[in-house]
Amino acid sequence: THEIKTPLGIIAGYSELLEDATTQESREKYISIINEQIERINSIVLTMLELSRLESGKIELNNYYVSLSELVEEVIDDFEYELEKKQLHVVKEYEVVDLDCDPIQIERVINNLTSNAIKHTEEHGTITYRIMKHRFEIENEGHHLSQEEMESIWEAYISKDQGGTGLGLPIVKAILERHGYHFGVENTEKGVLFYFE
Structure with a gap:
């Protein structure tokens, strides 16, 4: 939860800044940061799913x-x-x-x-x-x-x-x-x- 909470907080903060952004440059910067954090959350979720599947024995080994x-x-x-x-x-x-x-x-x-x-x-x-x-x-x-x-x-x-x-x-x-x-x-x-x- 902590791992996902941090990037979600960053996304929320920059979403508010995005609403008030007055220049195209600042909008692009905030969007870039938001996208980076979305990728981070996605990576965390995929890694958690992989660990869960490994620990439950659901991944078949192809030896x-x-x-x-x-x-x-x-x-x-x-x-x-x-x-x-x-x-x-x-x-x-x-x-x-x-x-x-x-x-x-x-x-x-x-x-x-x-x-x-x-x-x-x-x-x-x-x-x-x-x-x-x-x-x-x-x-x-x-x-x-x-x-x-x-x-x-x-x-x-x-x-x-x-x-x-x-x-x-x-x-x-x-x-x-x-x-x-x-x-x-x-x-x-x-x-x-x-x-x-």
């Missing part, structure tokens, strides 16, 4: 063997702009692994973990991807998580960043549980590491 490194590379390519914007260094330590999984869902897992890593890595920092025979890891340089954060991080709507909905990691959890994978998070010497196996 087949796929190269895990190819999935990771596709995600890294998708985040090229964000990685370059923060001038982050990407380290890849890959073994050849073909994973029996639903590739669309596992790519979503890697996507959410990568987005999380980028948010919590300082500029010029390093994100490391490791693919081992029975384990995938993504480690980012950054602040350690407290014990309390480690326990709550998989719960819906728990988010440290202001722009996030707190739904990314719960979706990761739901997908990995549907696959029957073990997963977790731990602090490392450099920062924080997420894994599944």
Whole structure:
């Protein structure tokens, strides 16, 4: 409710300003802000629906063997702009692994973990991807998580960043549980590491 209440408040405020707008420039500005907030609400609702369907088991897995490194590379390519914007260094330590999984869902897992890593890595920092025979890891340089954060991080709507909905990691959890994978998070010497196996 809180996630949707904030953009609704912004929409209400700018709708009132729109009624009193005296120039075309200000009208266009207010309409643009309103449309951005509508897109945000739509994104939140779709993500909530996806999480609900995952947790209720209504999403059928379409499993087949796929190269895990190819999935990771596709995600890294998708985040090229964000990685370059923060001038982050990407380290890849890959073994050849073909994973029996639903590739669309596992790519979503890697996507959410990568987005999380980028948010919590300082500029010029390093994100490391490791693919081992029975384990995938993504480690980012950054602040350690407290014990309390480690326990709550998989719960819906728990988010440290202001722009996030707190739904990314719960979706990761739901997908990995549907696959029957073990997963977790731990602090490392450099920062924080997420894994599944």
